[in-house]
Amino acid sequence: MNETPSQTIGPFFKFGLDWLENADLVAPGSPGALRIHGTVHDADGPVPDAMVEVWQTPLFGRYLTGADGAYRFTTVKPAAGPAGQAPHIDVSVFARGLLQRLVTRIYFPDEDRVNGSDPVLASVPAGRRSTLVAEPAEGGLRFDIHLQGPRETVFFAF
Amino acid sequence: MTSVAGHPSYTIDPAYDSPEYRSTAGRAPKEPLVLLDPDLAAVDGPVFGGERVRPDDADLTRQHDGEPLGERINVTGRLLDSAGRPIAGQLVEVWQCNAAGRYRHAVDQHPAPLDPNFSGAGRCLTGPDGSYRFVTIKPGSYPWRNHRNAWRPAHIHFSVFGRLFTERLITQMYFPGDPLLEFDPIFNSVREERARRRLISSFDWPTTEEEWALGYHFDIVVGGRLATPTEEQP
Numbered sequence: 001m002n003e004t005p006s007q008t009i010g011p012f013f014k015f016g017l018d019w020l021e022n023a024d025l026v027a028p029g030s031p032g033a034l035r036i037h038g039t040v041h042d043a044d045g046p047v048p049d050a051m052v053e054v055w056q057t058p059l060f061g062r063y064l065t066g067a068d069g070a071y072r073f074t075t076v077k078p079a080a081g082p083a084g085q086a087p088h089i090d091v092s093v094f095a096r097g098l099l100q101r102l103v104t105r106i107y108f109p110d111e112d113r114v115n116g117s118d119p120v121l122a123s124v125p126a127g128r129r130s131t132l133v134a135e136p137a138e139g140g141l142r143f144d145i146h147l148q149g150p151r152e153t154v155f156f157a158f
Numbered sequence: 159m160t161s162v163a164g165h166p167s168y169t170i171d172p173a174y175d176s177p178e179y180r181s182t183a184g185r186a187p188k189e190p191l192v193l194l195d196p197d198l199a200a201v202d203g204p205v206f207g208g209e210r211v212r213p214d215d216a217d218l219t220r221q222h223d224g225e226p227l228g229e230r231i232n233v234t235g236r237l238l239d240s241a242g243r244p245i246a247g248q249l250v251e252v253w254q255c256n257a258a259g260r261y262r263h264a265v266d267q268h269p270a271p272l273d274p275n276f277s278g279a280g281r282c283l284t285g286p287d288g289s290y291r292f293v294t295i296k297p298g299s300y301p302w303r304n305h306r307n308a309w310r311p312a313h314i315h316f317s318v319f320g321r322l323f324t325e326r327l328i329t330q331m332y333f334p335g336d337p338l339l340e341f342d343p344i345f346n347s348v349r350e351e352r353a354r355r356r357l358i359s360s361f362d363w364p365t366t367e368e369e370w371a372l373g374y375h376f377d378i379v380v381g382g383r384l385a386t387p388t389e390e391q392p
Contacts, residue, residue, distance in 0.1 A: 003240055003381030004356050005348040006171045007330040008179075010315065012263040016253025016279040017317065020210075043184035049265075055323050060204035083198060090201060090323050097181030099172035099347050101328065103199070124192050147185045157191040158199040158324055 006100040011049050013094075018064055025059040025075040035140030036106065037072035040065055040093065043148045050095040052145070054106075077108055086114040086121070088132075093145060102155045106143050107133045120156075128154050170381070172347035179343040180304050200322040206249045208283060216282040218252075218294040226276035228257025228295030230371040234362070236288040237318055239325065240381040244288025250378075251281045251317040252292055259298030268300050293371065299338055311338035311345060318378055325380035332358045333374065 026033050040047040046069025054061040056078050063071040078087050089106040107115055115121055121129050131153045134141035146153050174186035219226055233252075237245045255261045255278060258270040262277055276295065284290050297312045313330040320326065332339060339345050339358070348354040356379070365373030 002356070002379050003170050003353075004327065004329055004378045005353050006327060007315075007344060007347075007357065008181075009317075009328050010330075012255075012261040012266050013253060013315065015262050015277065016251060016315065019279075019281070020206075020251075047185075053326075055201065055203060057202045057204055081198070085198065090199075092326060094328055095185060097179070097183075097185035099174060099176055099179065099182065099344070101326065102174075102187065103194075120194060120198060123194075128189070148188055152187060152189050154189070155187050155191050156194040156199070158194040158196045 008096060008099050009051060009094040011096040013049075013051065014064055017051060017062070021062050021064055023061060023063055023071075023073050025054070025056065025061045025073060028074045032076040033074055034077055035072065035074050036089075036134060036143055037070065037137070037140065038134075038143040038145060039069045040071065040095070040145045041069060041147065041149065042095075042097070045069070047095055047147070050093055053092045053094075055090045055092075080114060084117060084119055086111050086118040088118075088120075091145075093147075095147075098147075102147070102153075103158075104145065104153050104155050105132055106141075109133055109136055109141070124154050128152075169350040170348070170353045172349070176343065176347040178305075179347055196324060200324045203248075203319055203322055203326070205247065206283065206319070211249065211281055211283050213282075216280050216290075216292050218254075218276065218278065218280045218292065220293075221277050222275040224275040226256065226273050226295050228273075228276075228298075231294055231296050232362075232365045232367065232371050232373045233292045233294060233314065233331070233359070233376060234365050234373065235290060235359075235376040235378060237284045237290065237320070238288055238377060238379045239320060240379060242379075244284070244286070245320055245325075245380070246284055246286045246288055248284050248321070249281065249317075249319045250284060250290045251279075252294075252314050253279045254294065254297040254314045255300060257295050257298050259300030270298070270300065296333070296372075299336075304343060308343075309338050309341070311336040311342050316376075316378060318380060320380040327378070327380050329378070330357065331374075331376045334358055334361055 040050045050065045093102040134143040256273040260270040359374040359376040362373035362375040
């Protein structure tokens with residue numbers, strides 16, 4: 001147990017981390033390409049200084065939000081995960097005011113049956129599961145991330 | 159404090175809800191975190207190729223026509239997993255303010271000068287033994303508006319990728335003997351003293367170069383846990 005503790009990304013990271021910004025995990029318009037977009041909200045509204053990362057190894061996405069708190073990725077729906085997991089995307093959110101990243105998952109709205117047997121979703125209180133499932137939206141899917149508030153997103157520890 | 163079933167307290171990592179750091183108030187989740195089976199969370203991470211990370215990206219003093227102002231330093235260390243094994247070939251990103259305490263960022267309004275010869279961002283891939291090395295200048299302290307007369311201790315931001323999703327870490331490296339450390343709510347958000355000390359680099363003679371640069375050493379151990387349970391007392 002000699003890990004290095006986490007510290008906040010702070011407000012001034014853009015010039016250090018934007019070189020790896022990547023919203024297009026696959027080329028827009030390529031077979032299976034899917035646009036996922038949303039807004040990061042805190043208690044006061046859109047978060048203008050968040051970094052959202054998505055991992056779909058070997059694909060990797062990084063998006064730095066601006067004034068409107070919006071992020072977007074073009075990717076493909078992953079295959080079902082091991083151990084009975086439904087298709088999902090692993091998400092990390094970093095921001096000023098977050099002393100550690102927040103970890104969440106994007107599940108897919110057209111996978112009702114496998115979502116219903118996903119062991120991770122099953123461990124989430126039933127009333128909060130919907131915060132982990134993207135919504136159909138024009139041109140793709142919408143997945144808003146609420147750090148707080150009545151629709152607070154489910155975040156994970158491990 | 160955000161509660162997690164089966165996790166009575168946080169001692170290595172800071173609690174999300176750390177009121178002394180004011181920005182946590184509107185951003186720390188209010189609902190309990192949901193405990194995820196680490197085996198389901200530990201998916202393999204991306205591997206970044208050398209084609210995008212050039213050797214000179216690790217020398218922050220050579221990114222402009224002239225040399226930056228400030229105290230030249232070598233910052234070295236190793237990226238390790240919690241078993242002490244080196245993590246080779248992974249990405250380390252750093253960013254920092256200049257010697258006067260000013261970031262090259264549009265939102266930083268601290269009335270200290272920008273340095274035309276310093277951008278403050280670097281990156282490298284770890285070597286076969288997990289080692290990394292940056293050449294930079296010692297960052298300054300700067301005021302922030304968290305509380306009255308608040309000043310951040312000098313620090314370099316580090317972003318590292320381990321092998322697994324669970325090993326992704328962003329942290330800050332501090333300098334030994336900095337009198338501001340004891341007053342800093344971000345540093346002190348790590349409640350366990352031994353864990354907090356791991357954020358402070360050590361002065362390092364072997365990498366100090368005569369007539370050229372001081373050396374500081376900072377190992378980074380990625381553990382693969384969020385909301386780490388209580389550290390055992392010796």
